Amino acid sequence: MKRYKGLIWLLGLMIGFSSCEMRDEILGKNELGENAGTLELNLTSVYNGVEMSRAGEVVDNGTTTGNFNEEDINVDGYTLVVTNTDTQEEVAKGLVSELKNADGKVLIPLNEGNYSVKAYNYDGANVSVSERPYFKGEQTFSVKKGISTNVGLNCKLSCIEMELGVTASFLEAFKDDYSITVDNGDNANQIFNKDNLGKKYYFQTPSQKNSLNVSVKATSTEGNFIELVATVQKPADAEGGIANLADGDSFVINLTDEGSTDSYLSIGLTVDLTFTEVGETIEIPVENITYDGPSVPGGETDPEPEAAITFEGLPAKYTCTAGDSEIEGLQDVHISATRGIKNLNVTISGEIAGLLGMVQLPETFDICNMDEDVKEKVIGLQLVTDDEYNQLHAGTCTDFTFKLGSLLVLIPKVVQSGDSVFNLSVSDGVDTKSGDITVTVNPKEE
Known part of the structure; x- marks a missing residue:
């Protein structure tokens, strides 16, 4: 019996050493000196102003946070990177779950200096269009000798969310062979049709772009073909300046029939924009949607180019x-x-x-x-x-x-x-x- 107890004790000791070695590897080979301090990190994922990992299916006036996969909500599966901004050296990197101590806290010993901490659900920074949302948080901080530095890091949607829908009047006026192509003005595009309407896609946020392009192809129930190209411009900011597309913008675009007949075809767009960082939704004004096609809703028909x-x-x-x-x-x-x-x-x-x-x-x-x-x-x-x-x-x-x-x-x-x-x-x-x-x-x- 004593022999078995000795083996169990030895096995536990080996596992303990292995865990320490793994944690040392995750925390890097950053040798701590006399001027060491500690980073204490509080990490959350946020959507529509709600901390998702702490929310139920429906919270805050019906804001739904339960439609993401667990891997995108639970920050324990996020990758955490701590970088010394003075030397640009990564001093810690690993899954959040691996960096937590026995009390469930992220405590990372660091030498005195300046740092940045970044966390993300997956490496989606260079993904043009995906069905998976990209959440990321990043913040700088300083560490002082013998002091525990508390940092609260919110990981927010770091891409543009896009959803397409059609109204009942559109479905009555047009066949179901329609297709809608949306692009972010920077070579990221997605085709929507009857099979993926209502499904959310996530576009890379373009640099210095303030509008989306929407191209619609549809056939009326009478067999007439129509194409509509529209530009949806983001409304100006509070000071009246140009507002570029930004991380966390969420667009819902709906196609509607604008009174089509046998001799006149017309499609219109209604667009809602939600700022998911705070959960505020606005409707894009009609003057921010410009049309180029066979017919312009509520306006004159543009002249057709010479057939060629x-x-x-x-x-x-x-x-x-x-x-x-x-x-x-x-x-x-x-x-x-x-x-x-x-x-x-x-x-x-x-x-x-x-x-x-x-x-x-x-x-x-x-x-x-x-x-x-x-x-x-x-x-x-x-x-x-x-x-x-x-x-x-x-x-x-x-x-x-x-x-x-x-x-x-x-x-x-x-x-x-x-x-x-x-x-x-x-x-x-x-x-x-x-x-x-x-x-x-x-x-x-x-």
């Missing part, structure tokens, strides 16, 4: 021999549309049509509106990039180079003889223009 869809490299005919690895004279197709490319339908016929299963492509597809499977194949074939597709899908792309070469060069490798035809049909929402690319494969001479 032009091609370079289309129509085209190419000749090759079965087994060739290249097609002589092959060039890309450049498409220009002053109104924006709304549809780019590709129809494949002839000898190659029966072999499309090799690359898992359908015989007909619209480059501007592809399902996920077709989109993955088209991007994989390098016919279009992900960024190009987002612009084409939004209907805002006026110039596009269709790089068909990677697909066309496959024809002489799999077709023994005959014609293969690729018909490209481009629509700008008003006019349509099309052309054929024909690849003739001659049989290989024996």
Whole structure:
């Protein structure tokens, strides 16, 4: 029995040493001198002015804080970094739970000096758009000899929250094939449709930008197509100056029908902005929403640009021999549309049509509106990039180079003889223009 007690005591001692070594590693190799003090940190996560980790499902006049995942609410899972601002050396880094003592407090011994402390739920500083919110808190402080320095650190939303919705009148007037693209003016964008309405997305906060761009594509129940491009500008600050988009801004954008008829289509936006740091919500004034599209809610219709869809490299005919690895004279197709490319339908016929299963492509597809499977194949074939597709899908792309070469060069490798035809049909929402690319494969001479 004494032997077992001795083993248990030894095991406990080893675990104790291991824990001390782990804590020393987390706290860094910051050798403490006679001028040591202590950082005592009180850490919370805050949304809409409410400390989430201490709130129930509904608090403070209905402010809901229970719709985030536990990993984003519970600060014990946050990463904590303490940096000496005089030397720029990290003196402590680890999960908050690992830095707490037996009493559940974060107490970090530090030499006298100047420091910054930062905590975040995940490393989301450089994420353009995410379904996960990015909470971060940062503060500077000083440590004095023999003194415990108390620091309260609130981790707040450090990105822009975005949610899209549609009104009942919009659903009655338009089909459910609508899509809405929102971008922050700094290359961060997200496409919304019927499948993700009401879902929140989190955009990286742009530098020195005071507005969002919203592009809407919809088809009325009568079959008429409409595109609307709107700019939503953040209202001026209390002093009347320009207010840039900032961490913690939360936008809810709703699409509504503005009295569409068979001959007149009109979509409007209503936008609410919540400052989540304090939980204050305002409605964006109508004068802060500017429209550019077929019709302007409550105003005159802007003149349409002169119709112009032009091609370079289309129509085209190419000749090759079965087994060739290249097609002589092959060039890309450049498409220009002053109104924006709304549809780019590709129809494949002839000898190659029966072999499309090799690359898992359908015989007909619209480059501007592809399902996920077709989109993955088209991007994989390098016919279009992900960024190009987002612009084409939004209907805002006026110039596009269709790089068909990677697909066309496959024809002489799999077709023994005959014609293969690729018909490209481009629509700008008003006019349509099309052309054929024909690849003739001659049989290989024996």
